[in-house]
Amino acid sequence: MSASLVDIRNVSHRFGQQAVLKNVSLTIEPGSYTILLGPSGSGKTTLLSILGGFVTPSEGKVFIRGEDCTSVPPAKRPTTTVFQDYALFPHMSVGSNVGFGLRMQGVDGATRTAKAREALALVGLAAAFDKKPHQLSGGQRQRVALARALVIEPAVLLLDEPLGALDLKLRRQMQDELKAIQKRVGTAFVHVTHDQEEAMALAGHCVVMNDGRIEDEGAPELVYARPATRFSATFMGESTILSGTVTEAKDGSVTIATPAGAISLPGSAAAGAKVALAVRPEHLVLGEAEGHVSLGAAKVSDVVFQGSFKRVLATSAFDPALQFIAKAPASATVRPGDTVAVSCKAADIILLAN
Amino acid sequence: MSVAGNRSRALPRAGRALPWALVTPALGWTLAFFVLPFIAMGLSSLTAHEGGGFTLANYSQFFTDPSYWRAMVNSLEVTAIVTVISILLAYPFAWILAEQVPERWQRLALMLAVLPFWTSYVVRSYSWLLVLAQNGVINRTLIGLGLIAEPLQLANTRFATVTGFVHFFVMLLTLTIFANLKQLSPSYRKAAADLGAGPVRTFLHVVLPLTLPGIMVGAFLTFVLCIGDYITPQILGGNNELVMPQLVMMQIGRRGDFPLASALSIILMAVVTVAYLACARWLKIERA
Amino acid sequence: MRAIVRTAAWLYAIAIYGFIFLPVIVLVLFSLQATSFPIPPFTGPSLRWYQAVLSDTRLTSALVNSLLVAILSSAASVTLGFLSAWGFARFTLPGSALLRGLITLPLTVSYLIIGMGLLVLFNWAGVPKSLLAAGIGHVVINLPLCFAVIYSQMGDHQINIERAARDLGAPEWKLLLLITVPVMAPAIFAGFFLSMTFSWDEFVISFLLTRFDTTLPVEIWNLLRSGLNPKTNAVGSLVFAVSIVLVVFFELTLLRRKPA
Numbered sequence: 001m002s003a004s005l006v007d008i009r010n011v012s013h014r015f016g017q018q019a020v021l022k023n024v025s026l027t028i029e030p031g032s033y034t035i036l037l038g039p040s041g042s043g044k045t046t047l048l049s050i051l052g053g054f055v056t057p058s059e060g061k062v063f064i065r066g067e068d069c070t071s072v073p074p075a076k077r078p079t080t081t082v083f084q085d086y087a088l089f090p091h092m093s094v095g096s097n098v099g100f101g102l103r104m105q106g107v108d109g110a111t112r113t114a115k116a117r118e119a120l121a122l123v124g125l126a127a128a129f130d131k132k133p134h135q136l137s138g139g140q141r142q143r144v145a146l147a148r149a150l151v152i153e154p155a156v157l158l159l160d161e162p163l164g165a166l167d168l169k170l171r172r173q174m175q176d177e178l179k180a181i182q183k184r185v186g187t188a189f190v191h192v193t194h195d196q197e198e199a200m201a202l203a204g205h206c207v208v209m210n211d212g213r214i215e216d217e218g219a220p221e222l223v224y225a226r227p228a229t230r231f232s233a234t235f236m237g238e239s240t241i242l243s244g245t246v247t248e249a250k251d252g253s254v255t256i257a258t259p260a261g262a263i264s265l266p267g268s269a270a271a272g273a274k275v276a277l278a279v280r281p282e283h284l285v286l287g288e289a290e291g292h293v294s295l296g297a298a299k300v301s302d303v304v305f306q307g308s309f310k311r312v313l314a315t316s317a318f319d320p321a322l323q324f325i326a327k328a329p330a331s332a333t334v335r336p337g338d339t340v341a342v343s344c345k346a347a348d349i350i351l352l353a354n
Numbered sequence: 355m356s357v358a359g360n361r362s363r364a365l366p367r368a369g370r371a372l373p374w375a376l377v378t379p380a381l382g383w384t385l386a387f388f389v390l391p392f393i394a395m396g397l398s399s400l401t402a403h404e405g406g407g408f409t410l411a412n413y414s415q416f417f418t419d420p421s422y423w424r425a426m427v428n429s430l431e432v433t434a435i436v437t438v439i440s441i442l443l444a445y446p447f448a449w450i451l452a453e454q455v456p457e458r459w460q461r462l463a464l465m466l467a468v469l470p471f472w473t474s475y476v477v478r479s480y481s482w483l484l485v486l487a488q489n490g491v492i493n494r495t496l497i498g499l500g501l502i503a504e505p506l507q508l509a510n511t512r513f514a515t516v517t518g519f520v521h522f523f524v525m526l527l528t529l530t531i532f533a534n535l536k537q538l539s540p541s542y543r544k545a546a547a548d549l550g551a552g553p554v555r556t557f558l559h560v561v562l563p564l565t566l567p568g569i570m571v572g573a574f575l576t577f578v579l580c581i582g583d584y585i586t587p588q589i590l591g592g593n594n595e596l597v598m599p600q601l602v603m604m605q606i607g608r609r610g611d612f613p614l615a616s617a618l619s620i621i622l623m624a625v626v627t628v629a630y631l632a633c634a635r636w637l638k639i640e641r642a
Numbered sequence: 643m644r645a646i647v648r649t650a651a652w653l654y655a656i657a658i659y660g661f662i663f664l665p666v667i668v669l670v671l672f673s674l675q676a677t678s679f680p681i682p683p684f685t686g687p688s689l690r691w692y693q694a695v696l697s698d699t700r701l702t703s704a705l706v707n708s709l710l711v712a713i714l715s716s717a718a719s720v721t722l723g724f725l726s727a728w729g730f731a732r733f734t735l736p737g738s739a740l741l742r743g744l745i746t747l748p749l750t751v752s753y754l755i756i757g758m759g760l761l762v763l764f765n766w767a768g769v770p771k772s773l774l775a776a777g778i779g780h781v782v783i784n785l786p787l788c789f790a791v792i793y794s795q796m797g798d799h800q801i802n803i804e805r806a807a808r809d810l811g812a813p814e815w816k817l818l819l820l821i822t823v824p825v826m827a828p829a830i831f832a833g834f835f836l837s838m839t840f841s842w843d844e845f846v847i848s849f850l851l852t853r854f855d856t857t858l859p860v861e862i863w864n865l866l867r868s869g870l871n872p873k874t875n876a877v878g879s880l881v882f883a884v885s886i887v888l889v890v891f892f893e894l895t896l897l898r899r900k901p902a
């Protein structure tokens with residue numbers, strides 16, 4: 001028995017010939033907000049379906065509250081799912097939708113109504129009890145779906161791209177609400193998304209997935225500041241990536257030959273190993289700076305004004321394949337065609353295991 | 355995209371005449387060969403077969419002659435029986451095709467299920483006659499098995515008419531109900547299962563109510579096609595028990611009594627219209 | 643439990659398939675009967691009734707008539723249906739909803755009544771019974787169908803494609819030929835195919851509106867007067883076989899290309 005609420009052990013899954021999950025292990029703590037982040041086809045939705053019981057994995061086990069739930073049907077496991085299209089039953093009122101799970105448990109009508117009203121109040125829709133789903137807006141339907149799933153008090157609530165169908169402004173607003181509701185009910189949420197901003201805003205624990213594997217996981221700040229892999233460094237926020245070869249490694253410091261010259265930084269890797277270095281846009285400095293690592297000269301190809309800053313794209317003078325992505329202050333005077341020196345602090349360079 | 359936007363961009367080059375030139379032929383055809391005949395039929399129904407001025411005699415004949423009444427009652431009874439039996443048979447069948455048959459075989463299974471559609475309608479009824487006749491397949495088989503001594507009277511009965519109709523409408527309703535079941539988002543079923551409903555309760559509480567509007571449309575279609583059909587009752591039911599279309603054709607065929615045939619047609623159409631108005635509420639159920 | 647449901651489902655499906663196929667099997671089987679009655683016991687196989695059908699000039703000419711009426715009336719239906727659908731979809735016309743309702747109205751009326759109306763009208767107007775009269779009736783029943791099928795497929799997407807073409811300088815008639823018709827081809831074809839099917843199989847209108855030259859369903863009806871006859875089986879089986887070949891052909895050529 002482990003202390004984790006959910007323990008996914010070595011799960012693999014294939015659809016026909018295609019492997020969609022490759023030996024994935026993950027634990028989820030009680031009361032946590034876990035985000036599965038990844039592009040489409042990364043296996044995140046399949047992992048959620050396995051958690052929810054809609055898919056039985058080809059290999060591996062799923063433990064929930066210490067019990068082996070690998071092939072327990074959805075109805076019998078302590079999870080509920082908020083579906084991407086909400087799946088509100090169109091022929092039932094909002095109240096009946098929310099009360100449906102309790103009705104299936106044989107809860108009597110009066111208790112059902114009371115609990116459904118309570119759940120609707122929790123999501124701020126107390127007034128919608130007698131309405132039909134089609135009378136509600138997208139954001140309201142989303143909240144009804146949430147209430148319907150929460151009212152049966154699951155141990156884990158699974159959300160499949162719950163904000164995908166909403167427009168940007170509503171999505172940001174619902175993010176805050178989701179987080180507040182999760183805090184209030186204390187249920188563990190597992191939320192699938194491809195939107196990294198959503199992930200950063202919501203996650204207590206962020207799981208970055210790609211090609212059927214977990215690339216990286218941890219608190220979103222940590223994943224952003226110290227991405228473990230090249231994919232994670234480019235999917236969760238942007239990065240400039242320098243490929244290189246380790247030429248020297250001693251005393252917790254390595255020297256790496258890159259297209260922009262030799263770079264020394266703290267870290268460990270075997271000499272001769274192929275590695276990648278990542279630098280976040282806000283850490284790149286345009287122009288020489290005292291005590292910085294020089295990354296050589298680059299020709300600015302594009303400057304995009306983003307409001308509070310300018311996003312600058314520049315091509316290295318040494319290697320046309322090397323693209324710098326930098327964040328310059330809004331007041332910067334840099335223009336396309338300018339040649340600038342690029343540098344950064346050694347401590348801001350992230351050594352990625354390749 | 356606003357309609358006004360459409361028009362302002364489309365019309366400058368098109369001019370006002372083009373749209374009317376496009377729709378006038380179809381409208382003209384409908385007016386000349388659908389509306390006008392209907393008016394002609396209406397006028398004709400108000401004349402007497404023997405000539406003379408306008409009269410309501412054709413209508414009063416229908417309402418006073420019990421044998422005419424009987425045809426209407428027969429029509430309604432046969433149609434109701436056919437509609438109910440066809441739905442009861444087709445729904446489980448469509449459900450099996452949609453849910454039990456593996457996805458890759460469904461198209462083939464459905465094509466097979468409606469294959470006899472491609473025989474001609476007249477021939478299909480005739481085929482049932484072969485099956486149900488005095489010396490037909492069923493009677494010969496039952497006698498051969500020693501289950502009956504004398505052939506059963508199956509052809510030229512209401513049973514035969516209903517069988518022929520049910521055969522046709524089971525195929526039609528299987529198509530419509532199948533399409534309905536496939537259109538249901540799978541997440542409804544998943545959601546119900548997730549919330550603790552077993553297969554039976556998922557079906558009763560979610561799948562059945564959500565396919566009900568489709569069933570109503572199918573039932574209405576069955577009603578309209580069944581009550582207006584002449585071929586099946588004529589071939590299979592024979593003349594023992596007349597339904598309305600047979601009565602209409604009889605006026606034309608034997609006596610050339612167009613006014614009475616017109617009046618009976620209009621009454622038949624009125625019944626369908628009433629049924630439509632009664633069903634309209636259900637036919638228009640919108641799905642969110 | 644699950645196994646019981648599966649078994650019951652299979653048995654039920656087999657029973658329904660049996661019911662659906664029973665008359666067709668009997669029809670085809672006894673079309674091969676060697677003797678003069680299409681009733682058990684089976685005495686064939688023999689092709690004598692097929693020979694009888696093919697050498698019956700009334701039947702073969704009815705078949706040609708049927709094809710002619712089906713093709714011409716479907717072509718007329720799809721042309722009128724397409725033009726009006728285009729007109730209603732692209733332009734705002736006063737009373738558009740009402741006029742569209744009028745065009746689709748015949749769909750809700752039974753063939754018998756449409757045929758009756760035309761019979762009374764033609765009788766008054768002195769128009770003789772003929773294949774042309776039946777063809778006119780077939781356009782009445784198929785025009786609304788073509789209109790509905792094509793109109794439902796004229797969405798915003800098509801409108802935008804046309805706008806783009808107009809924007810690039812295509813005159814109206816080129817737009818129609820080069821853009822609208824090709825883009826709408828699947829719907830136009832579906833309308834034509836449906837119309838063909840309905841016209842080919844239509845009985846009561848043809849029965850009421852033709853006299854000497856008539857269509858195949860009416861000729862088959864006339865055969866029925868002779869009671870149970872393997873010749874009827876043979877002609878029915880032939881119609882069935884031709885229809886199946888056409889359906890399979892269309893399924894393989896047209897529907898396969900259809901994007902999901």
